[in-house]
Amino acid sequence: MASGNVPSFEGVVRTECFALELDTPVEGHASHVGYAKLTRTEVGDETLLEWDLHFVEEDVRVLHVERLGLDGAKLVWREISPGHGRTVLAELGGDSATLRVIDWASTREREDVHVTSGALLPLACLELLRRGELCDGVQPVFDPLSRALEPLETNTRFEGAPVAAEEDGAESWKLEREVEASRVDGTRAWSARFCGDELLAFRWQSGGLVARRVSAGDYATEIEALAPEAIESTARIAGVKSE
Numbered sequence: 001m002a003s004g005n006v007p008s009f010e011g012v013v014r015t016e017c018f019a020l021e022l023d024t025p026v027e028g029h030a031s032h033v034g035y036a037k038l039t040r041t042e043v044g045d046e047t048l049l050e051w052d053l054h055f056v057e058e059d060v061r062v063l064h065v066e067r068l069g070l071d072g073a074k075l076v077w078r079e080i081s082p083g084h085g086r087t088v089l090a091e092l093g094g095d096s097a098t099l100r101v102i103d104w105a106s107t108r109e110r111e112d113v114h115v116t117s118g119a120l121l122p123l124a125c126l127e128l129l130r131r132g133e134l135c136d137g138v139q140p141v142f143d144p145l146s147r148a149l150e151p152l153e154t155n156t157r158f159e160g161a162p163v164a165a166e167e168d169g170a171e172s173w174k175l176e177r178e179v180e181a182s183r184v185d186g187t188r189a190w191s192a193r194f195c196g197d198e199l200l201a202f203r204w205q206s207g208g209l210v211a212r213r214v215s216a217g218d219y220a221t222e223i224e225a226l227a228p229e230a231i232e233s234t235a236r237i238a239g240v241k242s243e
Contacts, residue, residue: 014040016199017219018211020053023203033057035222036211038199040127045069049123053211056226064144066123070094075121077144088144092119101147111147116140119149129154129179130197141181152181152189161195176200 020034036053046069053062060081067074077088087104092115099113119140120128128134136156140149157180160173180191193201202211214222 010042010044012039012041015216017214017216018202019214019218019222020055021210021212023206023208023210032222032226033209035219035226037219043067047127049127051123054227064123066121068121068124072096073121073124075142075144088147090121090142090144090147092121099142099149103147113142113147113149115149125152126192126199126202129192130194130199150189151184154179154181156180 016038018036018038019032020036021031022033034053034055034057036051039048039050039052041048041050046067049066049068051062051064053064055061058081060079063076063078063080065076072091072093074092075088075090077086077090079086085105089102089104091100092098097115099115099119101111101113103109119142121142122144125134125139125141134154136154138151138153141152142148143150156177158175158177161176163172163174174195176193176195178191178193181189183189188203188206190205191203192199198213200213203209
């Protein structure tokens with residue numbers, strides 16, 4: 001039940017569509033390898049963040065969901081592919097010093113991770129960075145792959161990017177910012193490029209995968225080109241408004 005002191009909203013606040021590409025082309029493989037959506041939904045006094053990624057060649061879907069509220073946070077990470085599946089659940093109470101982690105793969109494993117002050121879930125961290133509410137520095141962020149808290153150092157740089165020329169021929173520019181998160185050993189964990197609060201691109205570790213922002217129409221086209229059999233189940237995308 002929503003608190004009387006907290007505004008209660010229902011519905012999708014933001015949907016962003018992406019094409020998944022190889023940052024460094026691999027011989028014999030297409031540069032476009034899948035498609036993804038990043039959605040924020042308000043459910044009562046809670047925020048639901050969802051990263052839904054489809055890798056066509058491997059027939060793999062990764063569904064990463066975080067529910068954030070006054071009473072704490074919960075993460076569900078699901079890897080779905082033919083003959084294989086994995087689910088990770090991580091729960092953190094609002095005043096808890098322990099992150100409860102359960103991993104279902106071939107067996108069920110449970111462990112408790114000690115939480116230091118300010119520990120974040122991955123999508124919550126990205127959301128704070130999007131809104132400029134997280135200062136550069138080291139933050140402990142939970143990694144669902146390793147099931148551990150990983151200290152990541154974020155650094156932000158700003159860059160002017162040209163946009164379409166005005167009718168009078170005058171140049172126009174927009175300010176973009178690149179946030180890079182590095183591990184303790186100095187390697188890049190990921191980077192995100194924003195214009196205002198809009199996510200333009202998200203890169204995983206160097207030389208790997210990049211999610212490039214596309215319109216809802218281009219997203220549907222991407223699905224049709226990569227996986228035409230998936231069109232019927234994703235027809236609702238045509239109604240998604242691109243931001």
